[in-house]
Amino acid sequence: MKENKVYDLIIVGGGPCGLSASVYAGRSGMKTLLLEEYYCGGQILNTYEVKNYPGFESISGPELADRIQNQAKNLGIEIKYEKVIDFDLTQKIKLVKTQKNEYLAKTIILSLGASPRKLGIDREQELTGKGISYCAICDGGFFKGKNVAIVGGGNSAMEDAPYLTNLAQKTYLINRSQRYRAQATLLNHVKALQSQNKITVLENFVVTKLLGDNKLEGIIVKNVITDIESKIDIDGLFIEIGRVPNTDMLKGKIDLDDYGYIKTNGNLMTTCDGVFAGGDVIQKTLRQIVTAGSDGAICATSAFEYLHQNFDEKDI
Numbered sequence: 678m679k680e681n682k683v684y685d686l687i688i689v690g691g692g693p694c695g696l697s698a699s700v701y702a703g704r705s706g707m708k709t710l711l712l713e714e715y716y717c718g719g720q721i722l723n724t725y726e727v728k729n730y731p732g733f734e735s736i737s738g739p740e741l742a743d744r745i746q747n748q749a750k751n752l753g754i755e756i757k758y759e760k761v762i763d764f765d766l767t768q769k770i771k772l773v774k775t776q777k778n779e780y781l782a783k784t785i786i787l788s789l790g791a792s793p794r795k796l797g798i799d800r801e802q803e804l805t806g807k808g809i810s811y812c813a814i815c816d817g818g819f820f821k822g823k824n825v826a827i828v829g830g831g832n833s834a835m836e837d838a839p840y841l842t843n844l845a846q847k848t849y850l851i852n853r854s855q856r857y858r859a860q861a862t863l864l865n866h867v868k869a870l871q872s873q874n875k876i877t878v879l880e881n882f883v884v885t886k887l888l889g890d891n892k893l894e895g896i897i898v899k900n901v902i903t904d905i906e907s908k909i910d911i912d913g914l915f916i917e918i919g920r921v922p923n924t925d926m927l928k929g930k931i932d933l934d935d936y937g938y939i940k941t942n943g944n945l946m947t948t949c950d951g952v953f954a955g956g957d958v959i960q961k962t963l964r965q966i967v968t969a970g971s972d973g974a975i976c977a978t979s980a981f982e983y984l985h986q987n988f989d990e991k992d993i
């Protein structure tokens with residue numbers, strides 16, 4: 678159903694960037710709609726403990742998400758739980774299509790975030806939810822007392838490791854090289870677990886095969902230096918090898934870089950006038966909660982300025 682109402686701003690995606698944009702949009706008085714596919718919070722809903730968000734020595738991801746969402750709601754932001762499936766960005770008034778409705782807006786903020794990168798091996802899709810997971814916080818509990826492996830060498834893999842060693846009987850960490858792209862504190866924690874024999878770290882290994890009929894029963898790993906393969910019996914495989922931006926539906930509508938990240942200028946405006954973007958979905962160097970929040974603030978402030986420069990005051 679197409680709504681005739683024209684919003685000053687539609688924010689697409691309710692993660693830290695979209696929620697923070699909502700707070701700034703609410704305070705500036707813009708008529709704002711936030712569209713979120715699942716639950717507000719985005720990736721931080723899967724974060725057991727956030728230890729690097731200023732003002733909190735430690736806070737759970739869901740609690741932080743709740744706090745920002747309540748702040749936005751108290752400022753009168755309208756939130757609808759609908760998946761956005763397409764945009765028409767060619768006119769001054771833009772169209773946002775969801776699975777249920779069509780909405781009009783003078784400005785748009787794209788805070789679509791990112792999704793887990795897949796290993797890309799046979800049967801990965803088929804065994805997802807049957808032993809393969811991309812979220813230790815969501816699914817770790819299913820593997821209490823069982824054997825699990827984590828694939829990856831970045832922050833997310835290092836955060837999963839202590840969480841899963843607490844639950845599982847045996848935990849492996851599989852990294853394709855001896856290099857890690859993780860913060861020193863996280864890496865040191867994993868090394869400490871390794872020296873206490875609480876985790877087995879396999880460096881220079883990749884997963885080549887998934888075993889099991891209706892559920893995961895093991896994996897074949899290959900040493901990338903010797904090419905020797907071995908079998909590991911596990912019930913759960915947690916894949917944490919990075920993220921890909923949720924920008925498929927934007928191809929051909931705004932400029933993306935070679936990896937699919939949205940290109941923006943200093944005010945976080947995309948190559949389409951009146952369309953702004955921030956958070957994990959844009960081309961940048963640090964993808965964290967604090968930078969997503971900062972982007973959200975800049976996007977909302979830039980959208981406000983654009984609105985006042987491009988629309989009659991009486992229409993705002």
Ligand SMILES: Cc1cc2nc3c(=O)[nH]c(=O)nc-3n(C[C@H](O)[C@H](O)[C@H](O)COP(=O)(O)OP(=O)(O)OC[C@H]3O[C@@H](n4cnc5c(N)ncnc54)[C@H](O)[C@@H]3O)c2cc1C
Pocket residue numbers: 689690691692693694695712713714715716717718719720721723724726727728729730759760761762788789790791833836923955956957958964965966967969
């Ligand atoms: C396991 C894990 C641990 C992390 N730990 C930390 C940490 O300790 N500290 C830290 O600073 N950062 C951490 N990060 C990174 C941090 O979570 C991200 O940088 C941050 O969440 C990015 O926010 P965002 O709003 O840009 O995107 P996201 O959090 O990805 O939110 C995007 C939102 O958009 C929604 N969406 C996507 N497509 C659509 C659509 N078509 N229609 C409607 N809605 C849509 C999604 O459902 C989602 O809610 C962690 C990430 C992970 C995965």
